[in-house]
Amino acid sequence: MSNEPNDTHELADPDRREILRVASGAAIAGISAAAMALDSPAFAQKAAGADPRAATGDRNDAPLGARLQGVQHFGLTVQNMDRAxxxxxEVLGGTEVMRDGDFRGEKIHNTLLTDQEILARERGVNPRTIGVPDLKDGGQRLDVRFVQFDNVVIELLQYRDAQQPMGNGDSWAEPRDHMSPAYPRSMHICFYIRDDVDFNKFIHDLEAESARRGMTQVKANRVITVTSEQERLAAPLDANTNRITEGKSNGWSLIYCKGPEGEQLEFVQALGPVKKTFEDAMADRRRMLAADGG
Structure with a gap:
């Protein structure tokens, strides 16, 4: 398979491609209409009436929902990256945004897997037995690819052994029903935090509000090593965010968090170069659909 974006691949069934093209055009039209409504003076006035803090740009003390700008992507951990x-x-007609990979090291390990490390210690088991790869020392690596659809991005993730080639080999772990995000078939929902929101404070307030409602399962990871729930809670505020400042993901901030049912959530903020990468991918897709008559 080529490493180039697959925005020119034809589906085997031309009728199905035509259906997808028409549906894609309708989806983009709906998104554009929604964007116009959001930019309208009436909407701005309504927003100001609902929460003056949002209208003045001071969102950090606004309700949590006012600090979000929707779902950024859905993630799926896969067993074989090339196949997925x-x-x-090629089958569903998405187009590649970007790919990055060979992620390893203590910071990314802690960002993604702190909760599972704590669980292993509490149970007195080897972390590997509950699906925790060794990203910290590089025994395993993480690769990602982002696929753009008309109104959502899907992130494919593969955790592989360091000796395993990117893409066409099997995942490090077998598919199993566990909570670790490293297991194939694991999925997560990623929420997009607005550009002008303090990421660290958002995560702090999210945990506090959830605890107030008795949702004790809502726990965010930390970027520093903690070995107990008490240490996680005592971590400094700036440990709530993993800010990537180099490579293709430069400008990306993230943290993983469990939801109230134990589901895997992610919160991200995309600024600088990586924000432009995603904006360019959407613009390219719209041009492609326009050229196809969408």
């Missing part, structure tokens, strides 16, 4: 990528691009 082919399905979402």
């Amino acid at each position: 990528f082919a399905f979402y691009t």
Whole structure:
């Protein structure tokens, strides 16, 4: 398979491609209409009446929902990256945004897997037995690819052994029903935090509000090593955010968090170069659909 974006691949069934093209055009039209409504003076006035803090740009003390700008992507941990990528691009018609990978080291390990490390210690078991790869020392690596659809992005993730080639080999772990995000078939929902929101404070307030409602399962990871729930809670505020400042993901901030049912959530903020990468991918897709008559 080529490493180039698959925005020119034809589906095997031309009628199905035409259906997808028409549906894609309708989806983009709906998104554009929604964007126009959001930018309208009437909407701004309504927003100001509902919460003056949002209208003045001071969102950090606004309700949590006012500090979000929707879902950024859905994530799926896969067993075979090339196979999954082919399905979402060649079969379902998505287009590649970008790919990055070979992620390893203590910071990314802690960002993604702190809660599972704590659980392993509490149970007195080897972290590997509950699906925790060794990203910290590089025994395993993480690769990602982002696939653009008209109104959502899907992130494909593969955790592989360091000796395993990118893309066409099997995942480090077998598919199992566990909570670790490293297991194939694991999924997560990623929420997009607005550009002008303090990421660290958002995570702090999210945990506090959830605890107030008795949702004790809502726990965010930390970027520093903690070995107990008490240490996690005592971590400094700036440990709530993993800010990436180099490579293709430069400008990306993230943290993983469990939801109230134990589901895997992610919160991100995309600024600088990586924000432009996603904006360019959407613009390219719209041009492609326009050229196809959408």
